Amino acid sequence: MENQTPAQLRKGIRAFQKRIEEHLAKINNPSASYPTFYDEPDKQAGRIGHWLHEIKNFNESIQNRVEELEKRGEKP
Numbered sequence: 001m002e003n004q005t006p007a008q009l010r011k012g013i014r015a016f017q018k019r020i021e022e023h024l025a026k027i028n029n030p031s032a033s034y035p036t037f038y039d040e041p042d043k044q045a046g047r048i049g050h051w052l053h054e055i056k057n058f059n060e061s062i063q064n065r066v067e068e069l070e071k072r073g074e075k076p
Helices: 006-028 041-071
Strands: none
Touching (some): 006 041
């Protein structure tokens, strides 16, 4: 991240925010992404857990980029 320009860091933040929105949509309506979601109860918790874990990782990545921008005296 140290080698990225502020514009690249902001673009990364936007990309992670978009991915979070996509994952929240999957959690709110899983059958839209996985038509057989409700036919496979043994996989439901695993998929939702995976999406939640990725959201956590995306949020951490966003926070890292925000901190890098702030360290440089830039606004996120």
